[in-house]
Amino acid sequence: MLPVFDKFFYPRSICIIGASSKPKSLGYELTRSVIEYDYTGKLLLVNPKGEEILGIKCFHTISEITEEIDLAILMVPKQFVESSLSEILSKQVKAIILITAGFKETGDEGAKSEKRIVDLIKNSNARLVGPNCMGIINTHPQIKMNATFVAEQPREGNIAFCSQSGAIGAAVLNSLSETDIRFGHFISVGNKADVNELDLLDYWNSNDDIKILCFYLESFVNGEKLINYSIENKVTKPVIILKSGKTESGIRAASSHTGAIASSDKVIDSVLRQFRIIRVDDLNDMFNTAKGFEEFPMPKGNKVAVVTNAGGPAILTVDSLESNNLVLAELSQSTKTELRKIVHPEGSVNNPVDLLPGGTAEQFKSVVEILLTDENVDSVISIFVEPIMVKALPVIESINEIESEKPVFQIVMPLPEFWEEYRQKSKSRKPLFRFAEDVSVVIKNMLLLNSKNFSSKRLEKKSVNNSISLDGYTGKFLPNDLVNSLIKEYSIPIVEEQIAQIDEIEKLKLNYPLVVKAFSEDIVHKSDFNAVILNVKNIQQLKDSIAELKSNLAKKGLELNKVLLQSFLKTKFELLIGAFRDKSFGPMIMFGSGGKYVEYLQDTTMCSAYLNDEDIENLINTTKIGKIIRGVRGEKSINIEKLKMIIKNLAQMMIDYEKITEVDFNPLIITEENELYAVDIRIKC
Ligand code: ADP
Ligand code: MG
Numbered sequence: 089m090l091p092v093f094d095k096f097f098y099p100r101s102i103c104i105i106g107a108s109s110k111p112k113s114l115g116y117e118l119t120r121s122v123i124e125y126d127y128t129g130k131l132l133l134v135n136p137k138g139e140e141i142l143g144i145k146c147f148h149t150i151s152e153i154t155e156e157i158d159l160a161i162l163m164v165p166k167q168f169v170e171s172s173l174s175e176i177l178s179k180q181v182k183a184i185i186l187i188t189a190g191f192k193e194t195g196d197e198g199a200k201s202e203k204r205i206v207d208l209i210k211n212s213n214a215r216l217v218g219p220n221c222m223g224i225i226n227t228h229p230q231i232k233m234n235a236t237f238v239a240e241q242p243r244e245g246n247i248a249f250c251s252q253s254g255a256i257g258a259a260v261l262n263s264l265s266e267t268d269i270r271f272g273h274f275i276s277v278g279n280k281a282d283v284n285e286l287d288l289l290d291y292w293n294s295n296d297d298i299k300i301l302c303f304y305l306e307s308f309v310n311g312e313k314l315i316n317y318s319i320e321n322k323v324t325k326p327v328i329i330l331k332s333g334k335t336e337s338g339i340r341a342a343s344s345h346t347g348a349i350a351s352s353d354k355v356i357d358s359v360l361r362q363f364r365i366i367r368v369d370d371l372n373d374m375f376n377t378a379k380g381f382e383e384f385p386m387p388k389g390n391k392v393a394v395v396t397n398a399g400g401p402a403i404l405t406v407d408s409l410e411s412n413n414l415v416l417a418e419l420s421q422s423t424k425t426e427l428r429k430i431v432h433p434e435g436s437v438n439n440p441v442d443l444l445p446g447g448t449a450e451q452f453k454s455v456v457e458i459l460l461t462d463e464n465v466d467s468v469i470s471i472f473v474e475p476i477m478v479k480a481l482p483v484i485e486s487i488n489e490i491e492s493e494k495p496v497f498q499i500v501m502p503l504p505e506f507w508e509e510y511r512q513k514s515k516s517r518k519p520l521f522r523f524a525e526d527v528s529v530v531i532k533n534m535l536l537l538n539s540k541n542f543s544s545k546r547l548e549k550k551s552v553n554n555s556i557s558l559d560g561y562t563g564k565f566l567p568n569d570l571v572n573s574l575i576k577e578y579s580i581p582i583v584e585e586q587i588a589q590i591d592e593i594e595k596l597k598l599n600y601p602l603v604v605k606a607f608s609e610d611i612v613h614k615s616d617f618n619a620v621i622l623n624v625k626n627i628q629q630l631k632d633s634i635a636e637l638k639s640n641l642a643k644k645g646l647e648l649n650k651v652l653l654q655s656f657l658k659t660k661f662e663l664l665i666g667a668f669r670d671k672s673f674g675p676m677i678m679f680g681s682g683g684k685y686v687e688y689l690q691d692t693t694m695c696s697a698y699l700n701d702e703d704i705e706n707l708i709n710t711t712k713i714g715k716i717i718r719g720v721r722g723e724k725s726i727n728i729e730k731l732k733m734i735i736k737n738l739a740q741m742m743i744d745y746e747k748i749t750e751v752d753f754n755p756l757i758i759t760e761e762n763e764l765y766a767v768d769i770r771i772k773c
Contacts, residue, residue: 452483705732717758
């Protein structure tokens with residue numbers, strides 16, 4: 089028996105329930121697509137009137153069918169979906185695509201009906217794609233299945249594409265003749281009631297026809313599971329994700345600094361990068377990147393040589409290299425000497441090499457070949473803008489002929505008729521790129537995968553039970569004693585401090601200078617209440633400070649009975665180390681510039697708490713403060729090892745204590761004596 093996902097993509101028989109003889113109806117168009125794309129298996133149609141559709145006689149009902157059905161495509165009107173589904177399931181069909189819309193996307197009633205459908209499916213051990221989707225394509229010559237209502241004839245390839253939006257899927261399919269994307273598999277997953285991106289990730293990763301996985305997603309079904317897949321090294325192929333809804337922000341009530349900064353989009357960005365999953369900004373970048381993986385060798389590094397016949401596009405390309413962390417290769421002297429023999433005296437032999445508008449096919453080819461032999465060059469970009477005197481096709485083809493272990497990407501800006509000519513006459517039909525910025529994105533994305541490094545071990549959940557009970561604090565900040573127990577368990581260094589009753593202040597033995605902070609459950613950010621006074625030097629100043637705090641709080645209608653007294657630290661740097669639990673991706677760690685102005689400094693990065701040493705390194709290095717604390721302008725580096733330990737321990741705490749939702753160490757002070765202390769800690773459940 090075929091595994092169920094093979095039944096979706098490699099069915100030996102398809103049954104379309106709701107096929108129609110009425111042109112332009114979905115039931116007709118989908119049937120027509122299947123027939124016209126020459127599906128190699130058996131096609132069965134069901135239509136209550138028993139019509140003949142495109143030469144095939146329909147069954148009146150599913151029950152009339154005696155043959156085995158691998159894949160059922162259900163596209164009956166909504167009111168018949170549940171009953172038809174029951175009939176299909178009773179025929180032991182295990183793979184079902186539900187095209188019909190009108191479920192969760194329409195509100196409560198629809199959601200309930202969708203839930204009933206999922207229950208039916210689960211009870212029968214079947215799988216369902218959709219509802220509210222547009223079907224599946226497999227271009228493999230032994231299958232040739234276009235079970236969508238887009239009447240395109242996609243070319244065979246190794247790219248798999250999963251679209252959460254039917255319209256995006258249709259748009260991509262409609263423009264195939266222009267974009268030349270070569271799909272192996274296409275699937276529109278609609279509402280993802282059952283089959284979702286994780287199923288497909290799993291399936292495609294072990295499917296030999298697929299080399300590159302592309303996803304257009306509007307939501308992640310389970311981010312933490314995606315992380316687990318990556319941790320277990322289950323995904324070995326390039327995965328490219330276009331996630332929409334980027335502007336979504338401020339999803340959390342801003343109860344801590346960390347919470348205020350964390351937006352779901354930043355979480356997605358950080359996690360995907362951490363686990364080497366490629367995220368792109370648009371469909372153009374997605375498929376360019378996919379083509380990069382499909383048809384070009386992997387670049388070994390980030391040094392790029394550019395050859396061009398026009399100034400402007402080369403400048404744009406060079407600019408885009410920089411913004412994608414790539415560099416212009418420094419050409420060797422011997423390369424330049426060789427180039428000088430070919431390049432026009434007025435053209436440049438420095439990178440970018442400029443052949444001027446007269447640059448011919450032979451010149452382009454020779455220059456690219458010379459550049460490829462230079463050890464400092466990891467990849468070559470050739471830019472050709474078609475002038476009147478040189479035809480595009482011979483130039484492009486002569487470069488296509490070059491064989492090399494390094495990738496050669498071509499950006500072409502030709503006359504409009506070129507594209508059709510290229511499709512007709514090109515021998516290799518290698519992908520070409522249209523915009524100056526396209527290739528930089530492709531190289532950057534390919535390099536991200538190259539740098540796959542899972543050498544050091546990631547944190548895992550501790551097997552021992554947590555000793556500290558956090559029951560009863562859901563939605564609340566933890567009281568001081570619990571905070572202190574946690575801090576102790578995870579060896580977070582805190583400044584010497586004590587809580588003091590104001591009326592007992594004179595009895596205490598104190599070491600000055602001190603910091604006095606109002607101690608009140610009602611205050612979240614003390615600075616907002618002028619509730620912190622620094623550098624208090626003696627008892628008189630302490631009394632004055634307390635009086636001042638009392639009066640500051642009284643203005644806001646708050647009473648003050650206790651103060652927190654801390655040693656006053658000679659501060660060199662203020663850092664923020666935070667943590668929060670994302671609804672989808674689970675425990676996250678944040679690092680950056682700290683203090684009162686964190687929200688304004690905007691110098692924080694984050695990553696999943698399932699981190700390894702390399703991630704901590706990246707977390708620190710990608711912030712400005714992270715570079716500064718390592719020592720600039722002749723200064724000594726701070727104790728980075730200690731800092732890393734604190735980050736690691738906090739991550740472990742987030743993994744161990746699932747009830748904790750937010751943690752804020754702001755600031756973690758680095759003193760002039762190079763000691764690290766958290767002076768303001770908040771933990772919320
Ligand atoms: P909040 O964040 O609630 O306003 P903090 O306890 O973080 O209050 O204190 C505010 C600022 O005071 C800190 O950002 C830091 O600059 C400074 N500060 C706090 N505690 C100390 C301390 N023990 N030594 C030196 N400076 C401190
Ligand atoms: Mg603070």
